[in-house]
Amino acid sequence: MVTLQISHKTVYRYHQPVDLGPHRLMLRPRESRDLRLISYQVAVTPEAVVTWANDVFGNAVATVGFPHPTDTLIIDSRVSLELHTLPWPVFEVAASAIRYPFSYSNDDWIDLGALTTPQYADYSGRLRDWSRGFVGGDPTDTLSLLKDLCAGISGWISYQSRDDEGTQSPIETLDRGWGSCRDFAVLFIEAARTLGFGARIVSGYLHNPDRNAPGNWDAGSTHAWAEIYVPGAGWITFDPTNRSIGGHNLIPVAVGRDIRQVMPVAGSFVGMTGDFQDMSVEVSVTA
Numbered sequence: 001m002v003t004l005q006i007s008h009k010t011v012y013r014y015h016q017p018v019d020l021g022p023h024r025l026m027l028r029p030r031e032s033r034d035l036r037l038i039s040y041q042v043a044v045t046p047e048a049v050v051t052w053a054n055d056v057f058g059n060a061v062a063t064v065g066f067p068h069p070t071d072t073l074i075i076d077s078r079v080s081l082e083l084h085t086l087p088w089p090v091f092e093v094a095a096s097a098i099r100y101p102f103s104y105s106n107d108d109w110i111d112l113g114a115l116t117t118p119q120y121a122d123y124s125g126r127l128r129d130w131s132r133g134f135v136g137g138d139p140t141d142t143l144s145l146l147k148d149l150c151a152g153i154s155g156w157i158s159y160q161s162r163d164d165e166g167t168q169s170p171i172e173t174l175d176r177g178w179g180s181c182r183d184f185a186v187l188f189i190e191a192a193r194t195l196g197f198g199a200r201i202v203s204g205y206l207h208n209p210d211r212n213a214p215g216n217w218d219a220g221s222t223h224a225w226a227e228i229y230v231p232g233a234g235w236i237t238f239d240p241t242n243r244s245i246g247g248h249n250l251i252p253v254a255v256g257r258d259i260r261q262v263m264p265v266a267g268s269f270v271g272m273t274g275d276f277q278d279m280s281v282e283v284s285v286t287a
Contacts (some may be wrong), residue, residue: 003038004251006079006205007284008222010265013277017069023267025062026254027077029204035251038080045074057200059254059262075265083207085248091143094232099139101196104231112198112229114257118190120169127170131191146192146228146238153188153240167259181241182224182259188240189226198229202237203262204253207285221283222264225250251285 008027031037042062044050049065064075096102104112122128134149160178170190173179179187189199206223225239237247254262269275 001082001084002207002287003080003082004207005284005286006077006081006251007282008077008079008205008264009282010075011280012073013279014071014269014271014275015277016271016275017071018269018271018275019069020066020073021268021270023064023066023073023075023265024263025064025075025077026059026203026262026264027062027075027079028060028253029079029081030059030252030254034083034085034247036082036084038082039078040080041078043074043076045072045076046070055261057255057261059256064267081251083248083251085246087246087248089246089248091230091233091236093142093230097142097231100135100142100145101139102142102231104198104229108198108229108231115198115200115229116193116196118193119258120171120186120190122171122190122194126174127190128194130174131194135195142230145195146197146230146236147245149191150188150238150240150245151243153184153191154243157184157187159184159241184240185224185226186259188238192226192228200227200229200235200255200257201225201259201262202227202250202252202255203259203264205251205283205285207249207251207287209287221285222281223250224259224262227255 027042028040029035029037044064046068051063053061055061134152135145157173158178161180167186168179168183170187173183173187185201189201192199202225204223206221225237227235227237229235237250238245239250256262
């Protein structure tokens with residue numbers, strides 16, 4: 001068990017006061033048997049109206065409304081939690097799913113729904129063919145296939161931090177040969193979906209006390225990774241950016257079908273084109 005303190009501060013600056021539209025915040029970690037939330041606070045400046053709800057995936061979502069124009073927006077989230085995860089977990093896969101290919105049960109197939117459907121066009125079948133290159137045989141070991149796919153992505157793709165918004169499509173990532181953590185996660189998820197797996201995207205924080213994770217020289221950062229549903233074992237965490245399996249150093253905040261559904265902060269403003277000045281993000285994850 002490790003007790004972690006997380007500080008996540010986002011600041012938007014404008015050249016003159018602007019009207020802010022409603023902002024959606026997904027900053028509160030998801031509690032589970034592996035994660036116990038001790039305390040959570042979020043402070044918004046200027047004064048705002050904050051309401052809470054859970055979305056279709058069970059994520060805690062805060063909606064923030066602003067009654068007055070402002071030239072600065074500060075969102076300051078602070079978390080204290082306990083993380084109970086093993087570095088080398090053992091996954092009890094159901095006998096029916098030990099070997100790939102396998103079939104989900106009718107109930108699982110219905111409930112997974114769109115999580116089994118690729119979200120990006122692959123008209124030529126390039127991603128599908130690339131993904132099938134990791135299938136070692138017919139049949140083959142399911143976990144070995146997923147581990148090879150997870151590790152194989154970082155063998156094909158070089159990590160490169162990106163500050164710009166948006167995510168590359170899987171084909172763009174393959175063509176460019178580089179990407180950020182969210183590009184790695186989307187490529188892994190879409191590749192797994194072409195193989196028939198149910199997959200979802202996860203956003204949250206990476207605890208990196210040794211400062212050895214790709215592109216992350218601080219003790220922690222925001223991060224994106226993937227989860228694959230395997231009968232018996234349930235949702236298994238895969239972090240293709242760091243070639244890791246299991247969530248011993250990951251703090252999940254939001255899960256979704258698409259990366260756009262799990263952004264930490266999303267919102268808009270009404271003003272002139274040049275009113276936006278800059279944005280800064282500071283994240284600290286410490287034991």
